[in-house]
Amino acid sequence: MPSTDMPPTEMNGNPPPRESADQHLDGNAAGGVLGAIFPFEMTMAMATCSGCGTTNPLGAVMAYIYGMGTILRCPTCDTVLIRIAHIRGRYYLDLRGMQLLQFSEETPSA
């Protein structure tokens, strides 16, 4: 099998902010903002990456927390799974990086 396939991150169009990589946390750090949006425990939610097809619990992906935004990345291929911005009382969610997000109604957020 030829290894000439373009890596999924090359198609993402959003260069990763490498300079800020030292702010890398795990997905549990994003539990607060996710809990403000979804009525379920989202660190237990399973996200399927659109870049590589891997499914990870959101609590185990890589999280980057910025002043007004949160970015969750696939730990396997670095694709941005979820982008959350909270600006002037309004949430902006970019979920393009996920093929699928599944969570259980049995796990309400705390």
Ligand SMILES: [Zn+2]
């Ligand atoms: Zn991936």
